[in-house]
Amino acid sequence: MLQPKRTKHRKFQKGSIGGKVSNTLSLSFGKFGMKSLVAGRLSSQMIEAARRSMTRKFKRNGQIWIRVFPDIGVSEKPAEVRMGKGKGNPSFWVCRVKIGQILFEFEGISLELAKQAAFLAAQKIPLRTQFVLID
Numbered sequence: 001m002l003q004p005k006r007t008k009h010r011k012f013q014k015g016s017i018g019g020k021v022s023n024t025l026s027l028s029f030g031k032f033g034m035k036s037l038v039a040g041r042l043s044s045q046m047i048e049a050a051r052r053s054m055t056r057k058f059k060r061n062g063q064i065w066i067r068v069f070p071d072i073g074v075s076e077k078p079a080e081v082r083m084g085k086g087k088g089n090p091s092f093w094v095c096r097v098k099i100g101q102i103l104f105e106f107e108g109i110s111l112e113l114a115k116q117a118a119f120l121a122a123q124k125i126p127l128r129t130q131f132v133l134i135d
Contacts (some may be wrong), residue, residue, distance in 0.1 A: 003044060005062070010073070011075050020090070028102075031082050032118070035046055035129065036103055036128070040097055049124040066103075067105060068095045104121060
């Protein structure tokens, strides 16, 4: 799974996700891509599941660029623990996704295959997404 090698802080605050991003609104690497239409959080498991489904659909042809990286640790307290006694330990990693952000890019495949792969990947992600072409 995706996770950072090291971080500045061990535990993170939840923070906010709203707004648009300016640096990841257009395709930079591939001919086709997927962009988010809503803001939210993606865990490393969701990103990996989407990547696997696209790779299988491509039959190992083409290339995929993952434009998001889960760098924020989410802490959870164990089950049946009383209130208080501090914050829980880091449990999994997420990335904040803003409106219009490109999630995946791919090339080296046909348009029809790219649309099918994007549809499969969108089923693994709990955000509304849109298939985009290079302008």
